[in-house]
Amino acid sequence: MEYSKNIDKKWQQKWKDEKLYKYNPNAKGKKLYTLEMFSYPSGAKLHLGHWFNYGPSDTFARLKRMQGYNVFHPMGFDAFGLPAENYAIKTGIHPEDSTMKNIETMKKQLEEMGGSYDWDYSVETCMPNYYKWTQWIFTKLFEAGLAYKKEAPVNWCKNCQTVLANEQVINGACERCGTAVERKKLAQWFFKITDYAEELLKDLEKLDWPESTKKVQTNWIGKSEGSEVTFKGENGDFEFNVFTTRVDTIGGVTYVVVAPESELVQRITTKEQKEAVDNYIKETAKLNEIDRLSTERPKTGVFTGAYAINPVNGDKIPVWIADYVLEDYGTGAVMAVPAHDTRDYAFAKKYNLPIKRVIEAKDGEKTELPYTEKGILVNSGIYNNLTSEEAKKKITDDLAAKSEGKRSINYRLKDWLVSRQRYWGAPIPIIYCDKCGMVSVPEKDLPVLLPYDVEFRPDGESPLKKCEEFMNCTCPKCGGKARREADTLDTFVCSSWYELRYPDAQNTEKAFDKETVNKMLPVDVYIGGKEHAAMHLIYARFMTKALRDLGYLDFDEPFKRLVHQGMILGPDGNKMSKSKGNTVSPETYIEQYGSDVFRMYLMFGFDYRQGGPWDEKGIESMVRYFSRIERLIETIGKYDEKESNGIIKENEKDLLRVKNQTIKAMGEDIDNFQFNTAIARSMELLNKINDYIRENNDINTKVVIETVKTYIKLLAPLAPHFAEEQWYRLGNTESIHKQQWPEINQKEMDGGTKNIPIQVNGKLKTCVTVSADATPEEILTAIKETPQVIEIFEKNDVKKEIYVPGRIYNLVV
């Protein structure tokens, strides 16, 4: 193989000099915005996963460019975040320094990969020219009431004296020191994503996304339809609501349970029970994440001493508290029906609470308790004999008439907690003034710059709090002395709108121009890992909708089509990780074989959506393939096109037919991200060309040369450097990447033959070869004339004859 990384370098330089990948928004061709999830510059270099994600996606972008689309294919860096900060804590290297250095390296490597990016449209989320607008968006959400502050529990590591992100909590313990993580309440910032729960759910329909990802989001949003029912205290001195999806079982309520954290508990607890209740609340607060995550843990709870009245049947029922009831879901209180709920059943058994059956199976079959299916009501007074569905409706209606209940919908989705007690993030642009309260930083004062010299080692407080010159400021409203918010924004906020910034990345006046984003978005194809199915992809959708409602854009969804690439695992079949020592570095392969061999091997050896364990065995096969192509080009060089007589014979038609079929198949395959089969098709074409040359002494040079040129064009998106080299070797003087994707010549593609399978009882017996353009009737005639078919009719009693016109013939005997 003559091809090597030197050839890569040569063309990279030339493409750069010629600004080959310059994006022109006004160029002709339909716009196509294709985007890969940008990468996090945590490691110093691109790893195999980056290659597997970005190489094939670049191939897709290149195909689309050749097919005449005006392709917008930007790349940037998700540069804020915890790993850089952790790295800094470990090594003492400032996050800004390490991050900027990593970005430089990664950019260079992406060029070495042959990525067709225009770096004039790039974003780095840690740069003030980007995070200024992240902050600006925050202020707009704040002004619209979509960003708010409230107390919320955070993960707290006692040993490290720090707040932990969810990702830093491994099995309920701190990832660094292994100490059990506790919950601690702190004032936190939230985005009101719950306002959009219904729309986020409903609009999933519109999206061309993998069904499994839509399902993840559906579950994440967790819509649940049921009823809210009011329970009053036996003396009418208190009341509270419960949420239930099974109001039909309300007759079987034998106690109610309130979350220990609920403020109601303090009001209703009797003197006798006060000590027990207080102790229980204390114990619950101490509970760490490990215990909380355990569903195995036996249910515990305490009686408050108070009684409530069942609004449907007037039963007097005890009010308990138990930590299996969550304060922040539903109303923070549940009605317990031990006969028909497994948790309530276990709880009732443990504390000897009564169990009352109110639902029987529809078929009258005797079932054991707890019976959690729907059925027919019993022991429920006027509701007896109704089905569960009928009862739900009637009971809710009756309660509503008394103002003691209503239909209700609950979502599992919680508001998005966006504040972090961390250094390496965008400062939250809020100022606290004694006189004016919370004031957002006006646009003219943005960005609120992240100071460089900060002690970022964790000690339990936001690092920025210790930076006096950052903290002290004047109130934008009254001009008095004020303090800044010391928390920074979750990196998911930075990445929730970056796709909007790319098309207008240099804009210094606005986050983005409305007209520009309306024209360029939504992203036509978005490519990235499915680990982002819930978080990033739902946050970005929320942000688009919120900005739409604030009038900054006019579309509903950011990403029209979504493709998830698979993951390349270590050779041992496990996820690659430094600690397991099973990482594979792309560099050695690039050094040895050149970037296109590596890119092609990644595309050919794995299903793009699936990934799989790394295995370098097959990479030599790609070297062999490249060598065969080089030899072909060399052979072709000996022929002179002018010698051709121009008459196309039968054996040449076959070659042309395969050529056209390959154009079609490869275009479709790459469009579907099936790179492995696209490459297989290209190999078949090469085999065909070689067969033709070998089998014919007197070859038609014109046909061969044209076919080879087409073939190299087909390789251009897959192996950009290599194809360029061969293209020039064929005597061309303009980049192959400026060529059109070959057109399909229908005339050349027609003709030839095809096989029609003949089956007996669904089993293949023989085939009949017919002309590809034969009519179904002609084919049937040919089938009937086949000796084997005649024989079958003679020897068997044919009961049924099935002919799928032009496809298959089956006889039942």
Next chain:
RNA sequence: GCAGAUGUGGCGGAACUGGUAGACGCACAGGACUUAAAAUCCUGCGGUGGUUAAACACCGUGCCGGUUCGAUUCCGGCCAUCUGCACCA
């Protein structure tokens, strides 16, 4: 526990809306070229039986069953692996 994905030759992986299972490649075997090797080219390659060789027959897409003229594909039930979410009332 719930949800989702996956399961096809020795291996990576193909197979359109139910219609010739195993494309393409790797590995392997045999042959050509060579003093020899490498490279290259050609041929074979799911299993079992069968034959001098073929023809041919049977089995075969995780397992069991169903629908159908026909199932890797659709339905029901299992098993295994992986990935999310996890007391959601």
